Amino acid sequence: MTGAVGRVLVAEVARLRERRPGSPPSVLDVGGGSGAWAVPLARLGCAVTVVDSSPNALAALQRRARESGVHDLVTPVQGDVDALAEVAPPDAADLVLGHGLVEVVDDPDRAVAALRAAAAPGAAVSVLVAGRHAAVLSRTLAGRLAEARALLTDPDGRFGPDDALRRRLDAATLTALLEDCGLRLEVLQGDGVLDGWVPGAVRDGGPSAARAVAELEELAAPVAALREVAARLHALARRPATG
Ligand SMILES: C[S@@+](CC[C@H](N)C(=O)[O-])C[C@H]1O[C@@H](n2cnc3c(N)ncnc32)[C@H](O)[C@@H]1O
Numbered sequence: 045m046t047g048a049v050g051r052v053l054v055a056e057v058a059r060l061r062e063r064r065p066g067s068p069p070s071v072l073d074v075g076g077g078s079g080a081w082a083v084p085l086a087r088l089g090c091a092v093t094v095v096d097s098s099p100n101a102l103a104a105l106q107r108r109a110r111e112s113g114v115h116d117l118v119t120p121v122q123g124d125v126d127a128l129a130e131v132a133p134p135d136a137a138d139l140v141l142g143h144g145l146v147e148v149v150d151d152p153d154r155a156v157a158a159l160r161a162a163a164a165p166g167a168a169v170s171v172l173v174a175g176r177h178a179a180v181l182s183r184t185l186a187g188r189l190a191e192a193r194a195l196l197t198d199p200d201g202r203f204g205p206d207d208a209l210r211r212r213l214d215a216a217t218l219t220a221l222l223e224d225c226g227l228r229l230e231v232l233q234g235d236g237v238l239d240g241w242v243p244g245a246v247r248d249g250g251p252s253a254a255r256a257v258a259e260l261e262e263l264a265a266p267v268a269a270l271r272e273v274a275a276r277l278h279a280l281a282r283r284p285a286t287g
Contacts, residue, residue: 045084046258048265049172049235049278053081053139056168056280057088060138068117072137072162074125074155075145078104079118082141086114090139095123095131125149128158137162143172146221147209156225166285169227170278172235176201176212178275182240215268218277227281234274237264 045054060069068091073082076094078101086092086109096102102120109118123131125145140163142155149155159169176195183192183203191203201212213221215232222229239247239261246253264270271277 045081045088047235048233048237048262049143049170050084051262052231052233052278052280053085053170054088056139056170057085057090061089069138070136071139071141072132073141073143074128074132074159074162075142075148076105077101077144079108081143082118083108083112083114086117087112089117091117091119093119093121093132093137095121095125095128097122097124125155125158126151128162132162134161135164138164138167140167140169141172143170144174146171146213147174147211149210152211152221153225156221156227160225160227160283163283165283168230168280168282169222170280171218171222172276172278173218174209174212175234175272175274175277176214176217177273178236178240179203179212181273213277215272215277218279222279222281227283229279229281231278231280232271233265233278234267234271234276235265235278236275237261237267237270237273240275 057069068089071085071090071092073092073094076082076096079094082092082094082105094105099122102122105120109115121131140159142159146152146155163169180192180195183195194203195201219229239257242257
């Protein structure tokens, strides 16, 4: 797993392995889709349960897991985050993911509360969500000023009724969402901070250009001013060991 999010997850898995050697960390990936995160985590040796409302996504997940040789470590479960307790035991997962989920659900507070409830005491919850300010900038640069204005002023950070997303967040709203659910924020960083702004001619410059972009991205991810304009915001927050 690469990128800022990948690095944080790899470190968390290493921490879990050190604490309980010989037993695969249990990961619950809610809204895990076709396994963009679940399959790499299974390749790290985690036992990953993917809960997703879409049967098509789960079928794609199974194909991907088979192709990667980790079919036995990935369990697909059709279910809704709003009824997570029906398909995932409470207080159990070593690591819970909700990536690309908060921006599409009906009620973000309820969704994050469900992620927290599924996490074992002391376990981490990883949330990756669409950033509001990157969308404002990109619409502005494209000359779509009415949409940029709506993204900036709409309480949910939407550009209008045709917006496929229910909301976009910024650092403050993501922090509040997690902390109000009783999670302790440990990491808040940008994902896709600068790479989207790199001109195509530079990006196509071969492996050394790709390396330079990746290094720039790594340096930019934790910088507060830059993460506000990241395409996605990533948070790792921990459920307190007691409570
Ligand atoms: C944008 S995709 C993200 C997939 C993956 N987590 C990733 O980061 O690549 C959102 C996923 O959430 C699922 N989803 C949407 N609403 C859901 C809900 N209420 N409960 C569970 N899954 C949901 C969708 O089916 C889809 O697979």
